[in-house]
Amino acid sequence: DAKTTQPPSMDCAEGRAANLPCNHSTISGNEYVYWYRQIHSQGPQYIIHGLKNNETNEMASLIITEDRKSSTLILPHATLRDTAVYYCIVRVAAGGSYIPTFGRGTSLIVHP
């Protein structure tokens, strides 16, 4: 699976949008972009995933560039509870053997 690059840390004011970037320049055509987050002392939590179209759910929006080499996770109105480490991974979605690589993620701190 392709590797991803994320900034190690970001901060955001409460109530503002948090935009977390991810670079995946070697992504293959059949690889999806997945986002997870991990709040302190908890297991990673699934947020959203997409292939090439932008996606939105109740937690976040995912914007994937047309060339699919990068993406941005958007938390539209960040709250203090969104403080967590956010992981961007790419992986084949259906079948096959793979070793998902989480990397170190982006530590997002939402401040009052």
Add this chain to the structure above:
Amino acid sequence: EAGVVQSPRYKIIEKKQPVAFWCNPISGHNTLYWYLQNLGQGPELLIRYENEEAVDDSQLPKDRFSAERLKGVDSTLKIQPAELGDSAVYLCASSQGGGETQYFGPGTRLLVL
């Protein structure tokens, strides 16, 4: 719907002792994963099961680590003997199939003294 259940949540043992972690996946999820997470790092896959078959265990240190999923439902990960460097969080995740979204349990935090 109940999530992935892991126990114990915390474990403190002395080096050279054995330790076991238990995981019950989400009902109906055929695929089960065990991950290791060191402080400040992302999770690293140790082993993946499709039903009761271990289909990807290349990252599992087989000299001291073992895992089983006898009936294709819950699973046990064992370390014997434990070393100081095994101190970490051990995460279990499950998915409906090998390519589906993974859902993680809260993890077991192991401290080896």
